[in-house]
Amino acid sequence: MIEINRQGEVWVYAEQQDGELQEVVLELCGKARELANTLGVAAGAVLPGASLQGLPERLIAHGMDRVYVVQDDRLGFYQTGPYSRAVGALIEKHLPQIVLYGATPLGRDLAPRVGSEMRAGMTADCTDLEIKDVMDSRAKETHEKLLLQIRPAFGGNIIATIVNYDMWPQMATVREGVMPMVEPDSSRPGEIIEEHVELPDELFAVRLIERHVEARTVNLKGARVIAAGGGGVGSRQKFRLIHELAGAIGGAVGASRAAVDNGYIGKEHQIGQTGTTVRPALYIAAGISGAVQHRAGMEEAAKIIAINTDPEAPIFSVAHYGIVGDLDKVIPMLIRAVKERR
């Protein structure tokens, strides 16, 4: 662990692949900027890799004051050993108070290794972060301006708030798609710092034999929030609304069998007995009547919003919030309401 450094920066691990930043990194830049402002400190990104042209500038445009670049031709493909050494060495050198990582598969491979190396705390899969004074009731001591690390736990049945009093830096991985991305500003000033980290060859213990990059498949099972549409949406074109809603809430797109059979969307999005069974924190069912086969696949969601023109639709029997109305009008309202709050 590092010494407690209240002037320390708020950092983002800038995960990139083949010179492309992961989207979650830009989402985290927005959050890190906000946290840094609250703390009155600078925000920084740590960027290891082989070909990084243009990336520091993008990170600065998204809110970073400093970008620490570790360029090394051997860092062409991600592997745990050298990447964790690069990040760890820079943490020890610059003593940030907070380090955030995207909870991508590779972010979740790297972050715990770094945390263990530093003997510091690491909270997985946060969905929200805040700064607050925290009273430690055991020691009767108040810790000022700690990072509250908020995450679902226990299969999504509880929300836990985690803090790290003194085994710093305060570090967390953050779910993809939950932090709003802020508009980039290419006129923002920022500093690009070339760092040199000693990376002995033995750290490169893994050899890459073959790699296939595929478009990510729909991860309905892992989605915390899902916006789903049914036959009531009316057309493939109008199904765009469901995609937009999912985008606004940072969720996945689901569908009932009727929507799939009508060709509004691919079968991989189907939820229900013959599709995927999901239990997200929030399920929005729009234009879905709620046949028992569909309900079987989603009724375990922690919260369900049903939108339907028919007040007798069976979907309302499992809903927590019911909106009787036309989804063409209701969904844009929802999107506006979500965007306003962010």
Added chain:
Amino acid sequence: MPYDCVLMVKQVPDTTNVTADAMRKDGTVNRGALPAIFNPEDKYALEAALEVRDRHGGSVTAISMGPPKAADILRECLYRGVDRAILLTDRRAAASDTLATSYILAQAVKTIGRFDIVFAGRQAIDGDTAQVGPQCAQKLGVTQITYLEELVSIEDRTIRIRRNFGDGWEIVEAELPVLVTVMNTANRPRPAAARKIMRFKRARVEMEVASEVSAAMKSASADERADQVARRVDTLREGGLLIEQWDLDTIGADLSRCGLAGSPTKVYKVQSIVLTKEGYTEVPPTEEATRQMIRELIVDHTLG
């Protein structure tokens, strides 16, 4: 060439079936009301370890950290063919976060001694952190390969693995020893073998023997009970039916790195989001009403 494998397994509350019955009045989860199960992804890690042993020879040692009840999943491992089972149980390990847990497990693996491959499930369903595998690998000072989907080959101490890295898959190679975490797409876990069930259903850790003896000999003195426990433990050991019971002293753990003291992350607050569904809130299709609903969902952290 034979390989010695260590398998890390966890008993978890079945979080996939949390019902209102499992919720206390104050909104917290009553873990005791949930069935305790074999962490799903650990079953694939078990199968992967057994396949290595079956193909190349060597051994599989299963280790679990938990209360005496966690011996259940070690028996499940024995039913499927592991060679040795160890339960690490110690009240001083309670409230360990992932870092403290990985320290304890790594100490236990070091105590086992020589190993070539450590297998673990990708993550456990109670915390879903996926952190303990990589943290253990760091503490053991070995290469980690996460998200195993196929163990392609092991030749001359070089392991080749196909792993899923989220944006696709890759085949990678490394020298042993390694720690791998296994996904539920890796294999088809074998069922328990009937003959092994017959044999190992009587396997026990010492603490289980002690509570069985206490229940059966209520009126006996403490000394009589202790004698009886010792006799039964000897019999189990001779029959190869004693599940080893270790504590933090067995593994030479530094207590400042275990339990609450060794855990950087502390739970500050817990909030339940399981609802009992009794009717629903009717939201009129207006801007103001939808805004109010979204506000509620943000306040209770349903929306990020």
